[in-house]
Amino acid sequence: MEQFLQDVFLAVLNMSITAGYAILFVLLARLLLRKASKIFSYCLWGVVLFRLISPVSFSFAWSFFGFMKKDTMEHIPAGIGMMAQPQVDLGVGYVSQVVTSSLPGATPMASANPLQIIIFVASLVWVLGFISLLAYSLISYGLLKRKVSQAILLRDNIWECHSIRSPFVLGFLKPMIYLPPGFSEGEKSYILKHEEIHIRRYDYLIKPLAYFVLCLHWFNPLVWLSFILMTKDMEMSCDEQVLKEMGQGIKQDYSRSLLALALSHRMMVGSPLAFGESSVKSRIKNVLNYKRPTFWGILAGAAGILILSLGLISNPENSQSAMANLTITGSSQESQKEPSPGAQTQKIAQLIEDNLQTIMSSPGQSSNPDDYIKAHDMAYESILKYGGENALLYVLAQFEAGNAEGLRGQILMRLGKELLGVRNNVSDETLSPQEWYSRLQIRREVSLPDFAYQGNDSVAQLVYQTEVQKHKGRQGGFCVVAPHIFTSYREDGKLKVFVTTFAQSYRLYDNVLSEEGGGIIPAAITYREGPAGNYTLESYEQAKDGAYFASSIREYCVMPGSGKKIEGLAEEILSHYGDYSDIIKLQRENLTEHLQRHNRSRVFLHQSHYQKPTELIPIT
Structure with a gap:
């Protein structure tokens, strides 16, 4: 809620x-x-x-x-x-x-x-x-x-009421016009026409x-x-x-x-849902x-x-959607560095060049490119956010054309590194923009399946399959999970397993891993047993965020059939959440085993740190 x-x-x-x-x-x-x-x-x-x-x-x-x-x-x-x-x-x-x-x-x-x-x-x-x-x-x-319950019907839907001071329309399904007494016939005709028009227009x-x-x-x-x-x-x-x-x-x-x-103070109505007159x-x-x-x-x-209406109810077209047909493909440095000039549109070029001009505009006295980026971080982020892979094509094309010198080159190099991410094979931070580009060999993505449990424990087999399906990346890559299984209960043809799982998605580029997203989440997984001894997932109850974290765990720590509370289980799960080093270790072991099983040796994990050099941690 x-x-x-x-x-x-x-x-x-x-x-x-x-x-x-x-x-x-x-x-x-x-x-x-x-x-x-x-x-x-x-x-x-x-x-x-x-x-x-x-x-x-x-x-x-x-x-x-x-x-x-x-x-x-x-x-x-x-x-x-x-x-x-x-x-x-x-x-x-x-x-x-x-x-x-x-x-x-x-x-x-x-x-x-x-x-x-x-x-x-x-x-x-x-x-x-x-x-x-x-x-x-x-x-x-x-x-x-x-107040109008004692009104007197004059005709049709027109009523006269002595307890009101202003004429108004009241009602949703059958709107009625209510008039105070004392109007001349001329005034009444104008008021009635006005209110009838309100009703006719569904005001x-x-x-x-x-x-x-x-x-x-x-x-x-x-x-x-x-x-x-x-x-x-x-x-x-x-x-x-x-x-x-x-x-x-x-x-x-x-x-x-x-x-x-107005002079008789008969223009106000006490409800915003009724129709009186004003202004x-x-x-x-x-x-x-x-x-x-x-x-x-x-x-x-x-x-x-x-x-005006068309311009105000519509959203602007995203420059990125207009470039959706452009992708970085190919296996060699040359094929990836030579995007077709005909595929570049003026829109994406204008987006990047406008923001580049903004970034390079100030502070003029500084020689540090980071000062310019920090001064105009929204312009810099706009290129990353709205340009995407198409912005990378344009940035690489500027290097290929020799149009990446001085401050412009430094900013383009930083954009290229961020857009490439783990695909950037050059780790030397002392290189000039052109030196960086000359050494660049864009890493290719290697497709691997999600992690599969190889043990003999039937409950663990179920949990691994469920957690992988629950947490695997929707945008590609592969998922590795490491569950800590606290206990399981069988009741009324159901199996309920209580776990805390460390799930992480990765993408592999040549021999370098990129972490794409993950988390450590306590959950209760309920399966229903079939007649052939097979199990189907019935429910997956995950701990809630924020203030309801502990209470949500206590809520699902009950038996699968009767709903009877399981004493001490919630406290055990919460205590483990304060120190889950075991599943961090297990997750790394599972990752190593997964890579070795698919013949991937000398693999490194790419880890970036704020304002610090990128680190490559050996995995296999």
């Missing part, structure tokens, strides 16, 4: 950031449309509503979010709490750098990282705010329903939906501003429709009716200045709204 709450909060936060930019665009468009019919401004808020409730969209070359250079709007990654160096991308480089630099990194071996705790607390505050606002609206709606459903979305994004001041302005545009566009249907000759009388309502000054001014739009004016306005 804790993880689900945090995931929902981060999803809402990402949508709120994207919608914030959309709101700014709409505010600018609203200024440009100030003399146009208000129905256009009102329609534009639908774009904001879409961005506030939809976590996904489609990619489009002319998206107004092109400055973000990404085809998803995940500004804050879902797993940011577990990142050693958390990164956010808020669309504005300087702001992203400031926020990123202030985020605490993950703490190794900790049951909960600082950023995890911050996100959890923030998600609790968010959900409490959401519930509070929602509760306020429902309570006020209930009180208003109670009585749109406004509650907008308020619900406001409750979700209550922490974003731009969303509050949008709700206020959307309501204002809704009312003014409705006023214009009244003039359109009843004739512009009623302008003076209609304006006087609005003014009379009287702006509405009167808009009514008096209203001119019926021409056909061509309506056509031009509709075309403009369509273009």
Whole structure:
């Protein structure tokens, strides 16, 4: 539940950031449309509503979010709490750098990282705010329903109520119009027409939906501003429709009716889910200045709204997706160093060159390339993040063309080393960029299967197969696991095994291993025994992260059939988690055995260290 709450909060936060930019665009468009019919401004808020409730969209070359250079709007990654160096991308480089630099990194071996705790607390505050606002609206709606319970039916869906001071629409399935007494026949006709138009346009459903979305994004001041302005545009566009249907000759009388309502304090409604009238000054001014739009004016306005909407609901195309057909292949240095110039596109070249110019722009007085990279780390990370293998092709092509000298060459060499990773065979850090490139022999990946248990223990055989299937890399490579089996129980045709497993995925490049991801996870694995003595996996219960780590282990330390608690087992698992050197040793032994079984000798493990030379640790 804790993880689900945090995931929902981060999803809402990402949508709120994207919608914030959309709101700014709409505010600018609203200024440009100030003399146009208000129905256009009102329609534009639908774009904001879409961005506030939809976590996904489609990619489009002319998206107004092109400055973000990404085809998803995940500004804050879902797993940011577990990142050693958390990164956010808020669309504005300087702001992203400031926020990123202030985020605490993950703490190794900790049951909960600082950023995890911050996100959890923030998600609790968010959900409490959401519930509070929602509760306020429902309570006020209930009180208003109670207040109009003594209303008198005039005709159709029109009611008169002595206990209210403002006319409004109330209801979702069958909306009713409620009027206080005392209106003249002329005023009543205008008010009824106005409210009938609201009902006809389904505004009585749109406004509650907008308020619900406001409750979700209550922490974003731009969303509050949008709700206020959307309501204002809704009312003014409705006023214009009244003039359109009843004739512009009623302008003076209609304006006087609005003014009379305001002076008698009859413009407020006590529930955000009911329809009252507001913004009287702006509405009167808009009514008096209203001119019926021409056909061509309506056509031009509709075309403009369509273009704006398309640009704001779409995500930008990712330059990397446009280059998906480019890969590094071949077995020799020459074939890997000579990417076809025709395969390079202007888009990927522009991405790299623009960011290179930014990196090399300052600090001009320094001769250390690292100072330039640190000063513009977001530009540097953009090349790595959005360029990928295609950026590597371009970097290697620059060396091949002799266009990698001086500061530019130093930065390109660092990019090449990071993009290659373990595939870089050159370990000498004193070489110049061209010397590094001349010695470069890109390591080729060697395909190996996942680790397979060779022992005779049937329970261990089951556990190894399950853990490999559970943890093997989804992006290639091979998986090696090392489980510590605490105990197992059989009951009601079930077998339940309690383990803590060290699982690690690797990729092998020539004779060098790269660690691709792994972890140490306690779990309870339940199998059901078949009639032929075979076993099928029934459930895999994994220890939860953070504050629920210990309690989740205690929850699954029960018998497989009866659910009876197993005394002392949870404490044994937790004690082992404080010192799991045995499975670290076993994992290394399993890795060595696996490599030897597949005739891989003189293999080294590639380990990189922050601001320290790369280390190659012998395995076989």
